[in-house]
Amino acid sequence: VNLRRRSLPIRARLALYYAAVLAVILAALGVYLVVALRGALEDRAHDSLEAAYEPVAAQLAQASGAPDLAAYLHAGAIPGEDDLEVVGQILDRSGRVVEASGAPGTTRPMVDVGVLAEATRRGHWHEPRRIAGRPHEDLVIVVPLATGPRAGSFAVFAQSLRATDDAVRRLIVLLLLASPLALGLAVAGGWRVARAALGPVDDLTRTAAEIDAARSGARLPEPERADELGRLARTLNAMLTRLDEGLTRERRFAADASHELRTPLGLMATELDVALRAATATDDPRPLLRSVRGEVTRLSRLVDDLLVLSRADALEGVALARQQTDLLDLAITVVARMQPLAQAREIALALDGEPVHADVDPVLLGQALSNLVDNAIKHSPQATPVAVHVGPGPVLSVTDSGPGIPAEDLAHVFDRFYRVDRARGRETGGAGLGLAIARAVAQAHGGSVEAISRPGEGSTFTIRLSTPPGSTAAAAREQ
Ligand SMILES: Nc1ncnc2c1ncn2[C@@H]1O[C@H](COP(=O)(O)OP(=O)(O)OP(=O)(O)O)[C@@H](O)[C@H]1O
Numbered sequence: 001v002n003l004r005r006r007s008l009p010i011r012a013r014l015a016l017y018y019a020a021v022l023a024v025i026l027a028a029l030g031v032y033l034v035v036a037l038r039g040a041l042e043d044r045a046h047d048s049l050e051a052a053y054e055p056v057a058a059q060l061a062q063a064s065g066a067p068d069l070a071a072y073l074h075a076g077a078i079p080g081e082d083d084l085e086v087v088g089q090i091l092d093r094s095g096r097v098v099e100a101s102g103a104p105g106t107t108r109p110m111v112d113v114g115v116l117a118e119a120t121r122r123g124h125w126h127e128p129r130r131i132a133g134r135p136h137e138d139l140v141i142v143v144p145l146a147t148g149p150r151a152g153s154f155a156v157f158a159q160s161l162r163a164t165d166d167a168v169r170r171l172i173v174l175l176l177l178a179s180p181l182a183l184g185l186a187v188a189g190g191w192r193v194a195r196a197a198l199g200p201v202d203d204l205t206r207t208a209a210e211i212d213a214a215r216s217g218a219r220l221p222e223p224e225r226a227d228e229l230g231r232l233a234r235t236l237n238a239m240l241t242r243l244d245e246g247l248t249r250e251r252r253f254a255a256d257a258s259h260e261l262r263t264p265l266g267l268m269a270t271e272l273d274v275a276l277r278a279a280t281a282t283d284d285p286r287p288l289l290r291s292v293r294g295e296v297t298r299l300s301r302l303v304d305d306l307l308v309l310s311r312a313d314a315l316e317g318v319a320l321a322r323q324q325t326d327l328l329d330l331a332i333t334v335v336a337r338m339q340p341l342a343q344a345r346e347i348a349l350a351l352d353g354e355p356v357h358a359d360v361d362p363v364l365l366g367q368a369l370s371n372l373v374d375n376a377i378k379h380s381p382q383a384t385p386v387a388v389h390v391g392p393g394p395v396l397s398v399t400d401s402g403p404g405i406p407a408e409d410l411a412h413v414f415d416r417f418y419r420v421d422r423a424r425g426r427e428t429g430g431a432g433l434g435l436a437i438a439r440a441v442a443q444a445h446g447g448s449v450e451a452i453s454r455p456g457e458g459s460t461f462t463i464r465l466s467t468p469p470g471s472t473a474a475a476a477r478e479q
């Protein structure tokens with residue numbers, strides 16, 4: 001049995017739950033009301049009966065001969081009780097009827113000898129009970145007559161409880177009529193509230209079901225209200241946007257990467273084809289091999305870069321092998337490594353700064369700095385100066401006097417495969433991954449890379465690493 005398919009919608013469950021709780025409350029309240037009303041009415045009937053007929057009993061005890069019981073009862077009539085149906089009997093000690101007020105049901109004793117004994121012991125006796133021949137339940141009072149000519153006999157009075165019965169019956173009818181109405185209103189109200197509250201959930205579900213990778217631009221409807229559902233929709237939409245961006249980035253990355261890989265492969269294939277067609281025994285294969293070697297170098301660099309970047313993606317940040325490092329030492333090593341490249345372009349590569357100790361991955365940070373220096377050298381005209389600066393704090397910057405970067409490109413130079421001038425990029429051999437790697441490395445260190453550029457004057461790229469609290473650099477800055 002598929003339980004999931006069988007379960008009711010939340011709004012129906014809410015409404016039913018509502019109704020069930022209310023039904024229990026109404027039933028309990030109804031039972032309580034009926035019992036309480038009946039008890040109160042019987043108490044009142046008893047009080048007034050007793051107050052009215054104890055004196056009558058006393059008079060009866062003194063009466064001689066055969067008194068007219070109906071007249072006595074009439075004399076004791078309870079003021080204000082218009083529907084008074086009181087009947088009476090005088091029973092002797094063996095329970096036989098001595099006198100009766102004459103109404104139907106009073107010819108036979110209304111109580112038995114056991115009740116008379118009980119009344120003698122307690123002084124009086126009262127109880128609601130049914131008397132054969134009487135149409136309603138009666139409240140019955142037994143008063144022992146202790147003195148006078150009738151000492152030892154008992155006066156028995158019975159008052160119909162019809163008024164009590166009627167009142168209770170009216171209450172029951174009222175409850176039976178009103179309860180379903182109240183239940184119906186509660187269920188309808190609960191249903192409306194639940195539907196109003198959960199309607200947007202259905203919308204969300206329907207729209208979410210329609211969103212897939214192909215239509216990833218679609219968004220969930222956002223309810224205007226700032227309630228839980230509004231927040232849910234907004235949060236989900238923000239998540240969709242992030243996923244969307246990731247997806248787009250991923251697709252573009254794959255497309256760009258395969259494009260970059262195809263170009264050198266195509267070049268090599270063409271060169272090899274030409275060589276094979278023209279080949280004679282005397283041809284020197286070395287120029288061809290040199291050219292193919294160049295393309296292979298470019299390919300392996302590209303593959304290395306792609307590897308670093310995909311690792312950065314997979315690990316949400318590059319896996320760092322941190323160790324205490326002097327950033328100035330690190331910069332000295334990088335600058336020394338880049339000097340031949342700088343000299344080839346007659347560029348004066350200078351370094352200054354102060355020793356800064358930081359907990360970093362020296363290999364990756366070295367690569368990031370190399371990429372910046374490489375850019376400064378490659379993208380600047382011949383014989384212009386490039387300066388590397390370390391500090392204050394864990395900051396590394398590279399400044400050149402090159403062409404600078406147009407403002408509209410500055411926001412994109414850190415994107416993968418982005419080159420300001422595509423044609424020039426190919427000629428200088430770059431794939432457009434250097435800055436993307438520098439940024440991934442800086443972010444893995446909890447830092448950032450920023451670029452400042454004035455077109456025509458030059459650019460400065462700065463790697464800022466986060467300072468762990470309590471480090472000397474942070475302490476120095478706080479003073
Ligand atoms: N110092 C700079 N001066 C002028 N333009 C720069 C500078 N640094 C980067 N750029 C521009 O930003 C683009 C992206 O730089 P990035 O280092 O990511 O790629 P690349 O240098 O072209 O290739 P790669 O670094 O992968 O060999 C460059 O193509 C270049 O147009």
Ligand SMILES: [Mg+2]
Pocket residue numbers: 371374375430433434435
């Ligand atoms: Mg570069």
